[in-house]
Amino acid sequence: xxxxxxxxxxxxxxxxxxxxxxxxxxxxxxxxxxxxxxxxxxxxxxxxxxxxxxxxxxxxxxxxxxxxxxxxxxxxxxxxxxxxxxxxxxxxxxxxxxxxxxxxxxxxxxxxxxxxxxxxxxxxxxxxxxxxxxxxxxxxxxxxxxxxxxxxxxxxxxxxxxxxxxxxxxxxxxxxxxxxxxxxxxxxxxxxxxxxxxxxxxxxxxxxxxxxxxxxxxxxxxxxxxxxxxxxxxxxxxxxxxxxxxxxxxxxxxxxxxxxxxxxxxxxxxxxx
Amino acid sequence: xxxxxxxxxxxxxxxxxxxxxxxxxxxxxxxxxxxxxxxxxxxxxxxxxxxxxxxxxxxxxxxxxxxxxxxxxxxxxxxxxxxxxxxxxxxxxxxxxxxxxxxxxxxxxxxxxxxxxxxxxxxxxxxxxxxxxxxxxxxxxxxxxxxxxxxxxxxxxxxxxxxxxxxxxxxxxxxx
Numbered sequence: 300x301x302x303x304x305x306x307x308x309x310x311x312x313x314x315x316x317x318x319x320x321x322x323x324x325x326x327x328x329x330x331x332x333x334x335x336x337x338x339x340x341x342x343x344x345x346x347x348x349x350x351x352x353x354x355x356x357x358x359x360x361x362x363x364x365x366x367x368x369x370x371x372x373x374x375x376x377x378x379x380x381x382x383x384x385x386x387x388x389x390x391x392x393x394x395x396x397x398x399x400x401x402x403x404x405x406x407x408x409x410x411x412x413x414x415x416x417x418x419x420x421x422x423x424x425x426x427x428x429x430x431x432x433x434x435x436x437x438x439x440x441x442x443x444x445x446x447x448x449x450x451x452x453x454x455x456x457x458x459x460x461x462x463x464x465x466x467x468x469x470x471x472x473x474x475x476x477x478x479x480x481x482x483x484x485x486x487x488x489x490x491x492x493x494x495x496x497x498x499x500x501x502x503x504x505x506x507x508x509x510x511x512x513x514x515x516x517x518x519x520x521x522x523x524x525x526x527x528x529x530x531x532x533x534x535x536x537x538x539x540x541x542x543x544x545x546x547x548x549x550x551x552x553x554x555x556x557x558x559x560x561x562x563x564x565x566x567x568x569x570x571x572x
Numbered sequence: 573x574x575x576x577x578x579x580x581x582x583x584x585x586x587x588x589x590x591x592x593x594x595x596x597x598x599x600x601x602x603x604x605x606x607x608x609x610x611x612x613x614x615x616x617x618x619x620x621x622x623x624x625x626x627x628x629x630x631x632x633x634x635x636x637x638x639x640x641x642x643x644x645x646x647x648x649x650x651x652x653x654x655x656x657x658x659x660x661x662x663x664x665x666x667x668x669x670x671x672x673x674x675x676x677x678x679x680x681x682x683x684x685x686x687x688x689x690x691x692x693x694x695x696x697x698x699x700x701x702x703x704x705x706x707x708x709x710x711x712x713x714x715x716x717x718x719x720x721x722x723x724x725x726x727x728x729x730x731x732x733x734x735x736x737x738x739x740x741x742x743x744x745x746x747x748x
Binding site for chain 1: 706
């Protein structure tokens, strides 16, 4: 395949609709073509964005009651049109028939619902797996680059203002850190396709990367903790923000730092109320 | 009631208001009950009930209005089985995606872009991305060939991309 991938192939790739042969051909092409890789990434991100944005309207609570009532009316000839009155001898049977049909509808619906829920769970799991991988990759890349942070910290009042106008949110930095823990600086980065603040801490000789960005959807669960490639990854969410920290330091010390950062966000939001 | 949230969400997107969406869902369930005998066991129940929803929508006031204003296939000669042959290279974004990424995280901007899609493109995106249906299922719901499903998806995403790129150029308060 010398030319670029067609839109149909890129969409089929994003939608998981490629045949195994197509998938092999497309994968081969993507390893050589940065344009198509970029397009494939965009199609995939667009799909993800429309998936989230499309889940927009929630049925009002009284709709279910109305539906149930209407179904009962449909099944009860005495509440229906006069033409059914001559079917009175079969009233019980007719109602039983409607109930049976409704029950079957619920059973089929339940099966579909369970299948969809398991799909959603898989999607959420893959989202977390993606975040963990990206956090570790960026952490390693930051360590490997050996370059100074974009903003070097003299204290927390240097780092936080530096982000003004660079990211569409604000966050708080803790005043008091444990003795051997220091905020070295920060970078502006993209994390999970979102603008994010990358806070660079050190705990002793260990480096810690903390990604802070705006919260998406349900956010990161409170007990979020993963191991990946020898790194510990811990995260948290507040009402507005979510953060992911990665390091090879002792998990208890990493957890302690993350807890301090999380509490400082809560203090900031309380002071604003 | 399983599927109620999904049916209501799609109904609201299509009808654009809560009252019509509720009526649409109610009518769908009643038709499903009345016609349950016609459902073939072993076939796709979700596609079946979404097809009822879609047909009910098309017969509604808003659906009729949408049908009268948009004739994509006629307009664009878009009826081939092969979606790939229909789209020029220019339909794909060959630029660096950074500009796009900014707005993909903006849920309101994506929703605004989706609202601007013509109904045939919006419904295919809702079924594909939100309901996570396979192309084969979508073809059953919409009663169109799979090639047309593919071409509509391509067209819908190209339209979304253009709209999102345009919205980057405009501050939020000036967006439609």
